[in-house]
Amino acid sequence: MPELPEVETIVRGLRPQVVGQTIQNAELLWPRTLVTPGADQFVRAIIGQKVKAVSRRAKFIILELSVSSLLIHLRMSGDILVKDKPVQIERHDRLILSLSNDKVMVFNDTRKFGRAWLTRNPEEVLGGLGPEPLSEAFTAEWLEQALRSRKRRLKPLLLDQAFIAGLGNIYTDEALHLARLHPLKTSDSVTPEQAGRLWRAIREVLEEGIRRSGASIDWVYRGGDFQNYLRAYGRTGQPCPECGTPIERLVVGQRSTHVCPVCQNEEL
DNA sequence: CACGAGACCTGTTCGC
DNA sequence: TGCGAACAGGTCTCGT
Numbered sequence: 001m002p003e004l005p006e007v008e009t010i011v012r013g014l015r016p017q018v019v020g021q022t023i024q025n026a027e028l029l030w031p032r033t034l035v036t037p038g039a040d041q042f043v044r045a046i047i048g049q050k051v052k053a054v055s056r057r058a059k060f061i062i063l064e065l066s067v068s069s070l071l072i073h074l075r076m077s078g079d080i081l082v083k084d085k086p087v088q089i090e091r092h093d094r095l096i097l098s099l100s101n102d103k104v105m106v107f108n109d110t111r112k113f114g115r116a117w118l119t120r121n122p123e124e125v126l127g128g129l130g131p132e133p134l135s136e137a138f139t140a141e142w143l144e145q146a147l148r149s150r151k152r153r154l155k156p157l158l159l160d161q162a163f164i165a166g167l168g169n170i171y172t173d174e175a176l177h178l179a180r181l182h183p184l185k186t187s188d189s190v191t192p193e194q195a196g197r198l199w200r201a202i203r204e205v206l207e208e209g210i211r212r213s214g215a216s217i218d219w220v221y222r223g224g225d226f227q228n229y230l231r232a233y234g235r236t237g238q239p240c241p242e243c244g245t246p247i248e249r250l251v252v253g254q255r256s257t258h259v260c261p262v263c264q265n266e267e268l
Numbered sequence: 269c270a271c272g273a274g275a276c277c278t279g280t281t282c283g284c
Numbered sequence: 285t286g287c288g289a290a291c292a293g294g295t296c297t298c299g300t
Contacts, residue, residue: 003293032276059294075294077278092278111277113294152270161295168293217293219280233293254272256291 002074004133004166005209007059009224010080015054017082018063018105022050025098033094033109035117042118046070046097058129058165062122071117071125072107078114079222081106129165133202138164143202144195147187154190155183156253158202167202170215170233173258174205177232177240182264183250183257189268232258 002010026043028034034042049065056062061080063070072080077092085102095107095116107114117125131138143164150157157163158172167175176183179201181194190198209215214224217234227234231241236249240260250257 006293073294076292077294109277110279111292111294113277115295150269156271159294170293215293254274255294 002059002078002214003168003171003209004056004059004206005171005212005226006214006222006224007056007061007074007166008210009214009222010074011054011056011061014061014080014082014105017101017103018051018099019054020051021099021101021103023047023065023097024100027096027098028094029089029096030094030109030112032112033107033114033116035115037118046118051099057126058132058161059168060126068118068120069122071119071122073115074109075111075113075115077111078107078109081108128162130161130163131165133164133166133206138199138203140196140199143199144190144192147190147195147198150187152187153183153252154181154185154187154198155255155257157187159253159255164202166206169255169257170217170230171202171205171209173233174231175201177258177260177264178205180263180266182266182268183252183259185268194266232260234258 023046026046028039028042031039049067051063051065053064059073061072082103082105085104087104090108092108092110093106094109097105099105119125154176155172158167175198179198181198209226212224212226214222215226216222216224217227232247235247235258237246240247240263243260243262245260245262247258248261250259
């Protein structure tokens with residue numbers, strides 16, 4: 001469910017509740033959630049560590065602890081909640097950390113796709129990621145040249161976390177619509193002018209997503225309201241906000257894709 | 269290298 | 285009403 005803006009929203013909410021706290025206990029309810037280390041070693045290693053900082057890289061949540069880092073990826077249905085003690089275990093709770101401030105941090109994940117890593121070397125997990133789209137490193141010039149150096153359809157390329165990190169299905173459709181580029185357009189056919197539009201569009205949709213605290217779709221509600229301002233995603237049959245033409249749905253790289261056939265059609 | 273299909277999971281909505 | 289199919293904000297692995 002979460003893309004960069006939703007993860008950023010979660011991180012901002014989490015930070016003041018867990019930074020400075022010591023982890024007093026850990027319960028792993030679904031072993032496969034943990035990639036590394038093994039369950040026993042994980043519990044032994046994490047107890048007693050203090051949370052020094054909470055940050056985000058792409059869609060990963062990073063808890064910097066005293067001696068290692070806990071990385072969490074929410075994948076499709078993951079969520080992080082902080083509750084007061086005592087807590088009762090809920091339906092899809094996968095990992096529970098008990099904190100020194102009488103609160104618990106709960107990783108709840110209906111579909112069990114979410115993953116966590118406890119490691120002294122976060123780079124082993126994060127090393128392959130592309131640039132952060134809201135960082136200084138992500139410039140229009142970089143994007144233009146990076147697009148030209150590949151020969152891929154725009155949508156799957158933007159979803160590729162090794163190319164650019166943090167976009168998911170919603171924000172990719174939104175950025176392509178805002179940039180007036182078709183998801184099937186080949187990356188090496190993008191002109192400098194179009195690359196500039198795409199660069200700006202990516203930043204704009206992500207910044208708006210964060211400003212609106214993310215999108216709340218489906219049964220997992222997080223308080224964000226970006227879903228009320230979508231241009232294309234999930235709006236099949238509804239009018240394009242620019243030209244009124246009904247938005248069409250197609251499948252690209254096995255992901256449902258939403259496009260205005262008029263605005264996003266300067267020849268593929 | 270680029271792409272499609274299948275896995276991994278559970279829950280909700282759609283269509284007949 | 286019932287019931288199977290389709291679909292869901294992600295990513296990995298395999299085969300062509």
